[in-house]
Amino acid sequence: xxxxxxxxxxxxxxxxxxxxxxxxxxxxxxxxxxxxxxxxxxxxxxxxxxxxxxxxxxxxxxxxxxxxxxxxxxxxxxxxxxxxxxxxxxxxxxxxxxxxxxxxxxxxxxxxxxxxxxxxxxxxxxxxxxxxxxxxxxxxxxxxxxxxxxxxxxxxxxxxxxxxxxxxxxxxxxxxxxxxxxxxxxxxxxxxxxxxxxxxx
Amino acid sequence: xxxxxxxxxxxxxxxxxxxxxxxxxxxxxxxxxxxxxxxxxxxxxxxxxxxxxxxxxxxxxxxxxxxxxxxxxxxxxxxxxxxxxxxxxxxxxxxxxxxxxxxxxxxxxxxxxxxxxxxxxxxxxxxxxxxxxxxxxxxxxxxxxxxxxxxxxxxxxxxxxxxxxxxxxxxxxxxxxxxxxxxxxxxxxxxxxxxxxxxxxxxxxxxxxxxxxxxxxxxxxxxxxxxxxxxxxxxxxxxxxxxxxxxxxxxxxxxxxxxxxxxxxxxxxxxxxxxxxxxxxxxxxxxxxxxxxxxxxxxxxxxxxxxxxxxxxxxxxxxxxxxxxxxxxxxxxxxxxxxxxxxxxxxxxxxxxxxxxxxxxxxxxxxxxxxxxxxxxxxxxxxxxxxxxxxxxxxxxxxxxxxxxxxxxxxxxxxxxxxxxxxxxxxxxxxxxxxxxxxxxxxxxxxxxxxxxxxxxxxxxxxxxxxx
Ligand code: SF4
Numbered sequence: 283x284x285x286x287x288x289x290x291x292x293x294x295x296x297x298x299x300x301x302x303x304x305x306x307x308x309x310x311x312x313x314x315x316x317x318x319x320x321x322x323x324x325x326x327x328x329x330x331x332x333x334x335x336x337x338x339x340x341x342x343x344x345x346x347x348x349x350x351x352x353x354x355x356x357x358x359x360x361x362x363x364x365x366x367x368x369x370x371x372x373x374x375x376x377x378x379x380x381x382x383x384x385x386x387x388x389x390x391x392x393x394x395x396x397x398x399x400x401x402x403x404x405x406x407x408x409x410x411x412x413x414x415x416x417x418x419x420x421x422x423x424x425x426x427x428x429x430x431x432x433x434x435x436x437x438x439x440x441x442x443x444x445x446x447x448x449x450x451x452x453x454x455x456x457x458x459x460x461x462x463x464x465x466x467x468x469x470x471x472x473x474x475x476x477x478x479x480x481x482x483x
Numbered sequence: 484x485x486x487x488x489x490x491x492x493x494x495x496x497x498x499x500x501x502x503x504x505x506x507x508x509x510x511x512x513x514x515x516x517x518x519x520x521x522x523x524x525x526x527x528x529x530x531x532x533x534x535x536x537x538x539x540x541x542x543x544x545x546x547x548x549x550x551x552x553x554x555x556x557x558x559x560x561x562x563x564x565x566x567x568x569x570x571x572x573x574x575x576x577x578x579x580x581x582x583x584x585x586x587x588x589x590x591x592x593x594x595x596x597x598x599x600x601x602x603x604x605x606x607x608x609x610x611x612x613x614x615x616x617x618x619x620x621x622x623x624x625x626x627x628x629x630x631x632x633x634x635x636x637x638x639x640x641x642x643x644x645x646x647x648x649x650x651x652x653x654x655x656x657x658x659x660x661x662x663x664x665x666x667x668x669x670x671x672x673x674x675x676x677x678x679x680x681x682x683x684x685x686x687x688x689x690x691x692x693x694x695x696x697x698x699x700x701x702x703x704x705x706x707x708x709x710x711x712x713x714x715x716x717x718x719x720x721x722x723x724x725x726x727x728x729x730x731x732x733x734x735x736x737x738x739x740x741x742x743x744x745x746x747x748x749x750x751x752x753x754x755x756x757x758x759x760x761x762x763x764x765x766x767x768x769x770x771x772x773x774x775x776x777x778x779x780x781x782x783x784x785x786x787x788x789x790x791x792x793x794x795x796x797x798x799x800x801x802x803x804x805x806x807x808x809x810x811x812x813x814x815x816x817x818x819x820x821x822x823x824x825x826x827x828x829x830x831x832x833x834x835x836x837x838x839x840x841x842x843x844x845x846x847x848x849x850x851x852x853x854x855x856x857x858x859x860x861x862x863x864x865x866x867x868x869x870x871x872x873x874x875x876x877x878x879x880x881x882x883x884x885x886x887x888x889x890x891x892x893x894x895x896x897x898x899x900x901x902x903x904x905x906x907x908x909x910x911x912x913x914x915x916x917x918x919x920x921x922x923x924x925x926x927x928x929x930x931x932x933x934x935x936x937x938x939x940x941x942x943x944x945x946x947x948x949x950x951x
Contacts, residue, residue: 283530313561313564315521315522315525315564315565315568316521316522316525317522317525317526317529318525318529360629360630389630454530455630455634455642456530456532456633456634456637456638459507459634459637459638459640459642460637460638462498462499462507465498465499465507466498466507466509466535466638466639466640469498469509470509470639473509474740474741474744475737476733476737476738476740476741477511477602477605478511478512478599478600478602478605478731478732478733479538479539479731480512480537480538480539480540480541480579480600480731481537481538481579482538483538
């Protein structure tokens with residue numbers, strides 16, 4: 283998992299609340315046997331609509347999603363996180379996230395920045411007025427920035443210390459455990475020789 | 484203070500323990516099948532990682548393999564892709580695989596014990612909730628999700644918070660004709676499907692000690708159906724006799740050292756469980772489910788309950804919904820419920836002892852004209868053993884279907900499914916809505932009840948059959 287310190291990318295205003303994991307990626311897209319390629323199922327029900335925001339050329343290459351409250355509710359499928367990442371999103375900004383989705387995101391390296399509802403409103407307005415505007419999300423200082431001049435937005439976001447540390451270090455669960463490789467090796471050296479193996483060298 | 488069996492096994496596997504964090508547990512055996520492993524292997528690939536201990540990993544194909552024409556390409560594209568992906572991953576990462584057509588292929592929870600890989604005092608995980616089956620040997624065994632499968636592949640460990648402990652003590656002996664399946668269905672009806680939530684359960688007492696290894700596996704298999712994290716039984720002579728001589732069992736001096744250690748794996752007399760349930764086996768009878776979760780069961784001799792029989796409002800609503808789905812009328816004697824299909828098989832009741840018992844009841848009789856009997860061995864070894872003993876002929880002569888090994892109608896991921904509205908008596912472990920096919924209605928039963936039901940066409944026990 284790549285370390286995350288700060289990210290600047292095109293923001294997309296998703297003016298919807300209660301976007302559940304079924305809307306992020308419908309069940310029919312889950313039959314795949316890989317962890318990539320889920321981008322084509324992202325928001326599949328809405329992508330057919332030409333006026334859907336992700337179909338607007340002005341937001342091409344977007345990597346920061348700005349959504350309404352209660353993002354990621356519903357079934358706990360990890361595919362929802364993969365679909366967002368596969369599409370290219372590095373950050374989701376919302377006033378409120380579903381717990382399991384937020385947990386899954388942190389583990390997979392997708393930053394979920396929780397901001398005040400007013401900030402989301404201002405970001406939406408800005409991104410709709412000036413499509414293609416970049417949003418900067420600085421994990422070290424926990425701030426979101428966008429725009430210039432008098433309308434510039436700068437505010438703080440919430441993220442728990444543990445997840446922030448993991449993202450800054452680029453550590454997934456496995457990476458953290460592999461950090462204890464010496465302990466694992468020491469344990470293995472002490473295992474009784476009669477413990478079964480499935481194949482011999 | 485003394486420790487319980489599960490605490491002893493747990494403590495032996497702690498690689499690292501830090502206050503406020505889950506323990507890092509070492510995993511002795513990681514079992515893999517085609518449904519929950521593809522993304523785990525892909526995750527390894529994406530992050531440039533490898534399988535740490537392929538010599539502690541074993542893969543087999545079971546969930547969606549066909550049980551007829553198994554020498555032909557799998558017809559369903561999703562099933563075929565999963566199976567082919569497992570084959571590619573096993574090859575790439577050097578994992579031992581028993582594919583369709585291999586003599587050791589079968590349901591993952593039948594294959595482990597049969598090879599002698601499942602042994603007392605181990606930690607065993609698999610991306611499948613019925614991994615608890617292996618607890619019958621005195622192992623801590625539980626199901627995990629796909630990201631945990633990836634974690635175990637990469638590290639051979641898993642961060643785990645220590646569950647609470649529970650004892651289920653079953654005193655007395657099971658009456659003749661009452662099996663391990665009836666015991667566990669009785670227990671689940673007693674506790675409800677959430678009664679074991681957060682616990683590792685130790686099954687103990689005279690009735691448990693008197694069970695064969697097959698019977699113990701049936702009990703531990705269904706631990707998850709009442710919410711337990713895992714279920715286990717202290718290893719004893721029955722356990723050692725079952726393991727001795729199996730292909731992957733310790734040999735010679737290793738065997739002696741292993742048995743010496745295994746014999747120490749017992750709950751200390753002064754150990755305290757967080758919770759305890761006591762049941763009396765001598766009052767148990769054949770037990771069947773009427774509803775859509777494994778806790779909705781009654782004795783075979785009883786009638787379909789009425790929603791009014793339940794105290795809790797939520798139970799009444801659940802019963803009402805279940806009766807509608809199952810198309811059952813309150814007050815109907817369970818013995819009068821007509822069954823279309825009898826399924827004998829699964830990791831709950833698909834081992835050789837189960838097939839022998841079923842054949843004994845079916846022998847010399849004819850399956851009811853309106854009922855279909857499907858017999859699916861849990862593994863290729865079980866199939867070959869049964870054929871050597873002529874059990875296949877017994878089933879076929881009675882009018883039953885004899886199939887190849889796999890999960891089959893337990894979950895209907897392969898072509899073996901119930902048609903909408905069809906009713907089954909099934910020796911498997913889950914009677915959820917649509918589990919055996921969309922709109923299918925499942926009654927969970929023991930092997931003797933399944934066999935007798937196939938003959939009479941209505942839910943029955945061998946005692947209901949005419950003598951021959
Ligand atoms: S037989 Fe049924 S319960 Fe057992 S592993 Fe297969 S699908 Fe799961």
